[in-house]
Amino acid sequence: MKLIACYSNKGGVGKTAASVNLAYASALSGNRTLLCDLDPQGASGFYFRVKPSEKLKSNTFFEDTKKFAEAIRESDFHNLDLLPANMSFRDFDIFLSRMKKSRSRLNKALKPVDGEYDIVILDCPPNISLLSENIFKVADRIMVPVIPTTLSQRTLEQLYAFFKKQGYKSSKIFPFFSMVQQSKSLHLEIMAEIRAGHEQVMNTWIPFSTHIERMGVHRAPALSYAGKEEAVAAYAQLWQEIQV
């Protein structure tokens, strides 16, 4: 079971769109895939029409591993299941901070589904918290969407600095450019700058696209209804690159 986190410490960068479409691409290429919606805003679930689980409004969520497995919902797409967001995730950070050795909690929670899935994709909340740190520790890869602007560039550098300070493996970080507008020369310049500074930046980048924006209308992964559009197909290409 490979654990791939989609993480950004800045909101509105196309993180959920990436999680949803990467999970779809993974399932389509034959992997039994679980998408965990860890973002309290619960947008991943919204895109799959899956309601937040009523049963799981409990702080002991990650403690009770059986409950975790029971909360998983099958999506409308073959090979793709979803762990819908739970409002108690908001309190999850607080809950974790109270616990000793809390950093191993997420790993423990994922134990019961190990073997059922080939790929687990985590749609992470956009902050640096105990939950995020948990993810930094257990994920095999951390995909970081970056809009090529100076502000996003700064946030990415902050993330690298945080990893270094905390002793996490920054080799897990794989930035990819998101919502790219080729007509903007600043985007192209910053992309070049970031690539020059970091070796692991993905070759594939996701263009800004109304087809992706319309995911909220379709309530389905863009790849499932507009897979032939160049901007949308970039997710499939990105997934191929991640798998290599």
Next chain:
Amino acid sequence: MNLPSPQIFMLPAGINVKKINDILKDENITLAGNTCEPEEGTILDNFDAAVYNSGALLIQAESGLIRVCWSGDLTVQAAPESEWRFARDLPQGPVRDLLLNLSALRAFMPAGQVTIIRDTLSVLDDEQKTCCRVESITLSRGKKVWSWLMTRPMRGYSDSHALICGVLEKMEKAGLPADVLKLRISDYTSKPDIHLSENAPARTTLCTIVQSFLQVTRRNEPGLIDDIDTEFLHQWRVSLRKVRSVLTLFKGVVATETLDQLKQDFRDIMQDTNMMRDRDVYLLSRDDYFALVPPHAHPGLELLFELLQQDRDEAFGKVTAMLTSKAYKKQIKSIQKLFENPQDLPKGPKADAPSKVFAADLVLKRYKKVCKLAGTITEKTPDETIHELRIQCKKLRYLIESAQPLFDDKQVKSLLKTLKGLQDHLGSFNDQSVQQATLAQCLDRYPGTGPNAKALAESIGALTAMLYRKQLEERRMIIENLSQLYNPETQGAFKALFDLKRIAANPNPETGEQDKNQVDSYGDKNL
């Protein structure tokens, strides 16, 4: 994983989505079907209705070759592009695999035209999220409709699954498709249910058995004449052989003169079919033969098979001529008539013996005979004795099978199963011997010079060597498994079924140990 098991429903009048949604209106879920175009399909099955009797329907439509097992699952593969009759002719796929397992030798034939609608319905919640899928097949013939539904539960949505199952359960009215759709499914079986009564005179029992087997013979004639598949001839012959065996084995029931005449009749009737069956067996194993010899012998083997095919075609001509002749029809009808009324069958001294006692005695005597013969077999025994053992074992099996309805069915089946291993080896041993003889004949019958003759001779040589090697192996296996015949367990089983006097004296033997001690005498190879 929290996933309920799929459920199956059969509806007698199609799927009424509107009606189902009316029932579900307070539940926040709806059922949605797709607009599926109906297509024409053909129900396929073979002469012994192997598919239907396994609890399934095979339907060929443009969109696919479909197997619906009404208590199990739906299997689909792409519709074959070309005509096919045998499972082996189909392109690779899951339906082909199932059919090969079920009936590798029989041809599949149309059993009825149907209109088919295949759909996957979805149970949707108020966010239009699919919570459960329902696969469906609806078949119709005129006004008759039969629908089969199978739920595909989805993880995390057990409640929706339970709801839809509850609705479908109320609408269900189980009925098998042949009844609902009035399909013409063949009722043929090579093993008819024979009802015998224990105390009836042996002559009555014999007549019942012979009549049943002769019916099997007659039912195979049309398919044999139309050359639908090789099983028609095979089962035609087996049924006649069974008749012949049971007549001989029920010693003293029929008057000697009548018996001799009947034996002669059967010899005459079957004579022409020997060559055809022999060549059928060869042609069916074509691929195995090619695998047996090295590739350089393959061109020669091609020639050999061309010759065998010619033989077969010629033999088939003779057999159909015989079967369609007035003489045959008259002869077989008069044989059937002879057994219609037991009183009319000229009787022998044992004709009035009570059937069960009579049959049990016959089985025990024959079993002793087989054990005695088996006891003499060693590494040095000539092949002829092994052949004799095969014949004796076969007679024993035919006898037990014929008398089966008089005894405990389960026990008889288990006994026959015990003997099967050894009998299979005996059968293969004989096949390889017959096949070597056929090859030798081929060599004699097709003399010639030139490259073809050389290739043919080489392939026959290579094949004979391989068959001989296999035959030696079978011989070794026969000797190794001989004890299956006379070990204490088999003896105990024979005694428990057929030693009626002992059963009457001791109806419930307390332990198997006691049983074994009592039958020890059979273990003595000098029996």
